[in-house]
Amino acid sequence: MKVLVDMDDVIADYEGGFVKKWRELYPGRISIQVEQRTTWGLEKQYPAEFKDDIMAVFTSKGFIAALEPIAGGLEALAEMKSKGHDVFICSSPMKIYKHCVVEKYEWIDMHLGSEWVRRLMLTADKTMVSGDILIDDNPEIKGCAKPSWEHVLYDIAYNRSVKGKRRLTWKTWKQVLDFDCW
């Protein structure tokens, strides 16, 4: 099996990293915990006046590198790989790429090791990547090609309204994907 795994909010806790940094910088402002999040695109759920400050957090030096791993994600990738499957991390960089792209490489290097750095793919269009499964929290993966993969949602509050797709977390992935039968 060829498995593509998204990075932000699938193996790296982007939402948690944002809230932590936001509260440090702006302790008096509202912050929205992940369980209350309803929109793809965090800034859409915050007052419009905060948009620039939110973008400044996302694009700040060290933000991506400091994200915590999501529990069970790295272990799941290692288990898939140990069974001989081809596992790739497939991530779309931010448009403001200055710190983001190198820090994605650093994050993989730090948390999974250099062998996995060669398994990181950066692309704004994931439909151009071939695979059997893409595990991604994005409710809708857009691009110019007809994807070869099945989009399996990584379950998170803001994608719960999406129906008709399998969804998993790193607690349920083996059952959902019927991993023992691969």
Added chain:
Amino acid sequence: MKVLVDMDDVIADYEGGFVKKWRELYPGRISIQVEQRTTWGLEKQYPAEFKDDIMAVFTSKGFIAALEPIAGGLEALAEMKSKGHDVFICSSPMKIYKHCVVEKYEWIDMHLGSEWVRRLMLTADKTMVSGDILIDDNPEIKGCAKPSWEHVLYDIAYNRSVKGKRRLTWKTWKQVLDFDCW
């Protein structure tokens, strides 16, 4: 048509950039012009004692960002895109990724503009990317998947021993690919 185009020695003059820097740093040492190059992997054609110095040039800050465009390459990409084809730049970063990855984004931004930054894909395994054609100077593209694309060689001295593949330069690409019939 979905066209994937490699970056180093296809649209960016990596060989030329190396020789220029090498001569600046080590004017007394031998340097090999691109027409005399016979190996995939420049360091294999230089005395072994220079290997670390060669790698230091490749991975130095500013090396990728300063590469000159290969004549006609950027214009060819723009022409393909203007005719409605899906064109992506598909590049494998160096293992020592510190400066390389962000500078590839900067290079595309500088020479092609921000819209093309979204068309840059970084992957060590190009067989995982779907497309009709991959234009690449690498004599042999290895990876874990059966590619959907035809590998068309970008002609350069060190790949001239490869037979059985179409080959082009930015002077001949329209004829070789029969572009007017796409």
